[in-house]
Amino acid sequence: MSDRVYPSTKPKPTAGAPPLPNPPSKFRQPYRPTPRQPVKKTKPQLSCRRCCCLVCFWSILLLTLTLLAAAIAAAAFYALYHPHRPAFSVTSLKISAFNLSTTPADDSTRLTAKLNLTLSAKNPNKKFLFSYAPISISLQSDSITLANNTYPAFNSSPSAISLIHTSTPPRTQLLDADSLNSIKSHLRRGGLPIRILLDTTLIVRMDNIKTKRFGIRVTCDGIHGIVPKGKTVIPAKTTDAQCEVDLRIKILKWTF
Structure with a gap:
């Protein structure tokens, strides 16, 4: 008994025709997206x-x-x-001794001077007490120091006026040519311009409160001193005298 040969149902491609596409697969895999990696949250760091x-x-x-x-x-x-700084004024000034002497050996000139001075220091505050340290007093004419002295420490009560009286010891100094010419020029005009300088330190007190000690400088200008004639001492003209008070407050290394 012979086997039957059945013809294939698949058509044969003809010569020159493109190949037939494969039939679609009956078991297509479903689309599954790729899972994302979880993002680690980091704490923000502050830069330098x-x-x-x-x-x-x-x-x-x-x-x-x-x-x-x-x-x-x-x-x-x-x-x-309403705090106020102290106020100073010139009460009186007298040149009690004034002598220019020349040494023939070296033709040098020496000045000997002595002055009497009275100042008033007023405390214009109603609740503050001023405690003054010893006061350094210098009396000058132009750049020449005529005399100097110190005044002891004292307290100035509220709304009080304190008198500062001093008689300077005689001071003898050698004058150069410029200083001598300056003094002679002033003497020909009838007197000497005098400046008073006071340097001290101050503490301000109110009840149990007090400040640290700070410096003050008092400068008095406008004084016309008259040289004595013989034994007659003539008071200086102080009607135009004015005194300025400068506070010298030190903060760290700076002084104002």
């Missing part, structure tokens, strides 16, 4: 530059607030108490 900026910002802010608070406190203190 940002830290420096923050430190500078807070430092400047604190400094500004401190200065503002100090200014407000100072304004409130001034409004409540």
Whole structure:
């Protein structure tokens, strides 16, 4: 018994025709997206530059607030108490001795002078007491120091006027040509311009509160001193005398 040969149902490609596409697969795999890796959350880190900026910002802010608070406190203190610096004036001045002597051996000239001075120191405050340290007094004419002395420490009560009286010891000094010519020029015009310089330190007290000691300089100008004639001492002209008080407050290394 012979086997039957059945013809194939698949058509044979003809010569020159393109190949037939494969039939679609009956078992197509479904689309599954690739899972994403979880993102790790990291804490933000401050850079060195940002830290420096923050430190500078807070430092400047604190400094500004401190200065503002100090200014407000100072304004409130001034409004409540109205503090005033001490006031000085020249009461009298006399040149009690004045002598120019020349040495023939070297043709040098020496000046010997002695002065009597009275100043008034007023405390214009109603609630503050001034405590003065010893006062250094210098009397000058142009750049020449005629005499100097010291006055002891004292206290000036509120609204009080204290008198500072001193008689300087005789001072002898050698004059150069410029100083001698300056003095002779003033003497020909009838007298000497005199400046008074006072240097001391001061403490301000109010009840149990007191400040640190700070320096003051008093400068008195506008004084016309008259040289004595023989034994007659003539008072200086002090009607145009004016005294200025400068506070020398030291903060760290600076003095104002």
